[in-house]
Amino acid sequence: MGFRSFLSKPFATYVVKKQKEWANNPSLAQENVFNSLIQGANHTAFGKDHNFGDIKNYEDFKKHVPICDYEDLRPYINRIIEGENDVLWKGKPEYFAKTSGTTSGAKYIPLTKDSIPNHINSARNAMLNYIHETGNADFLDRKLIFLSGSPVLGKSGDILSGRLSGIVNHHVPGYLRTNQMPSYNTNCIEDWEIKLEHIIDETIAQDMSLISGIPPWVQMYFDRIIERTGKSISEVFPNFDMFIYGGVNFEPYRKKLFDSIGKTIPSIETYPASEGFFAFQDTQTEEGLLMQLDSGIFFEFIPTDEYFNDNPTRLRIDEVEIGKNYALIINSNAGLWGYSIGDTVKFVSKDPYRVIVSGRIKHFISAFGEHVIGEEVEKAMKHALEVHSEVKITEFSVAPQVNPTDGLPYHEWLISFENEPHNIEEFSLTLDHKLRELNTYYDDLITGSICRTLVITPLQREAFQHYMKSIGKLGGQNKVPRLANDRKIADAIIEWKK
Template sequence: MLNFIKKKIALIWAKNHVKETQTFKKNAVEDQEKLLLSLVKIAEKTLFGREHQFENIHTISDFQKNVPIADYEDLKPYIERVKKGQRNILWTETPEYFAKTSGTTSGSKYIPISKEGMPFQLNAARSALFHYIAQKNNSDFVSGKMIFLQGSPELEEINGIQTGRLSGIVAHHIPNYLQKNRLPSLKTNLIEDWETKVDEIVKETEKENMTLISGIPPWLIMYFEKLIERNGKKIKTLFPNLQLIITGGVNYEPYREKMEELLGGKVDIIQTFPASEGFFAFQDDFEKEGLLLLTNHGIFYEFIPLEDYGKQEAKRLTLKDIELNKDYALILTTNSGLWAYSIGDVVRFISKDPYRILVSGRTKHFTSAFGEHVIAFEVEEAMKATVEKFPAQITEFHLAPQVNPIQGLPYHEWFIEFEREPENLENFGKNLDEEMRKRNSYYDDLISGKILQPLIITSLKKNAFQDYAKSEGKLGGQNKIPRLANDRKIGDFLETLKR
């Protein structure tokens, strides 16, 4: 009876919530301008606000003239002052939290999350669930067990500011009504070694009535494989009431076939786009492609056409200026004190009513050793199209340029870990090259002009990418291996793991 009441209440809440969201979906452009000017007004007396003359900002154009695009290195001097306990630096108060992330050039990054910003992180996740419940007209999963594959919830303190991984911070804000249903145990969640942690999660969950599972696709796959290895059953057989999987962090599509095989039955998927800097979008219709951009969640968005990103006079666009099916570097201004911050993600709009996006890559993850500027979306779509034509299955892949081959022309080398290798790898490679040439005209020109030879595939042994992640101390949590590189740092390691 209690479960029936819980499900009924969840359904009512969900439908009411979805009705309330119609306003922001329709008024996104107007809401964004109001939000920016509100953030500027609030932070007018901060150190950053005084240095950038916030008192003279009355329009988006004023803001863009006064506040240049910044990356973490640009904001680091301010963040270091905040870490020392100074107030009124980037935002009116010290942050409630620092989300600690690993950076490639800056070492550890400390991303501020204000007391105003934290609720939006939580509300966005709740909104994603409510949209699903309302569309499905079913909330059965709330009565079962739920698991969130995440980092340790253990936090350290820096001058009174709680600091840790975002997923660990969020774990402290799970509503009481969900705590009884939530797995794994705190003891297991505190385990730092990822393989040991997953082994313990498997033991804790394999006999439970799991109805919702959340995590990034590579680590969901690792968890599912361990469950199958121990129990000899596909996931849907092991968890017959599993209804929903929530993913984020990377594009789900390249993992879909592998996930479906492991699941062995129908499970709904919701894709999300969270980060330490904010929760930007989620799939508001689980049956359609695209993620709803959250335009009233404390974040003002700007967009730079990818081909102009990094140029001195690159034009900064707002929602009213964007074009469909074009790639943009995502720039954020947040209610946690990030100002015109380049997060490094690339997005592509597929709808303006409402604004829906695809995450198409990273500004730093591309291959352009020969001027071709290949991005993640192109390689993922090319791989997807090729796999559909061949009886093959991909676990993971990475593309690196080979600029100085021992003989012959340079080429793109694709390091692929196959779950099921195609019968004819040569034909698979030819088709993949053709699909790439369709999607990137610069690459096509390089091939036809005999500057590059067609791509070459290096087939890797099982668990090669896990071995690479382990070697870098990045196994588990929200760590992701780049699909693309402009050098051979990852490629040279993977070369040692070929079949």
């Protein structure tokens, strides 16, 4: 046993003990965060504009602070970039996490001295929970690879800016730096395909035990190693026994990824974003991710069916219900207020509060009033892959076809297959039947002959990689939207039709 694994166990015990204290008192934890946030931003420009001095409780807060998106906060962000202090949070941010918005152009999400521990400690605690539960810490003593964006930072005004994963790379604890891979120079390469080859060069002969990254890009890393060596990943890395992931639903990728490894290994799911690290998998035996209720973020939840209302219901953590979809709203010590991050979550437990990420509030198909969401198409795909065990997919996306050249409208599933179905018509029907079971409105469309059953369009194996490269988003933390209510993405991806 190495010193890292040896020291991690008592530290894990301490962290989990402290975690249970606030998890057993979730309302109090959130109330303490709320009061701290209001006090911390009382004298900021945003606080003055929204009467923070008059806010005594959550009901007051809702009266003074509206739900907003990035465009609503952009004037405040611009003031920070221009050099102003005490705008959204006391002082100035340490960094801006730069992201690419679909309609807003570049977004600059503030990270403050007070908010950075949320990102770093939550990632650390995800591993410590696993160590505490299983007693397995040996993976800390070998090589660890984090597939992330470039750590090279620019400046927005006088604030350092870059990709979140690159910023976090500068804050990796010292005790992990000596076995962290890839090297700093390789991590700085911007071109994903060139970077990937360098990562393989550096890691292929190492004693790798942990790999962390977004599943489709990890799969690309695995594919290239298998092409080079002709071996499974577990043959190349015999001590590889921990996979940490986040950013997308793992289920569509699970079968192919573990087939590439050559065995099933333990995994930890996380829920990070530029705006905060919201939850992580705290146990291997229960569904869902533990909400981080004591980490500088006060959470609000809007029932998804009210999200686009003029005055939607806003709920605290103690007011949510299990099994219902909510839009996630955050208020944080990064200076985000009433901020809709665009995700939807569903609670699977209230003791403690655990969620699954069910989709994106703006990623849905409702061309005919059906409002199919990401969770439903992913469940349908998971079911179809279980029924048709020979099938492996690389990626998929769904879009409506409202004006087909002939016949009734339909949902088009654009799928890159690793292994195609023996019978694609039967695979299509399995998908369609499951989706009809999950969404009664969609079932009504089929039953009422408003739409026909879904249509699968097979794509080239690397179609989605080609698409992401074509829009300058290959690799790193970028993700393909699972579904859309228009054909902008579908019509672009279909260029790589098989």
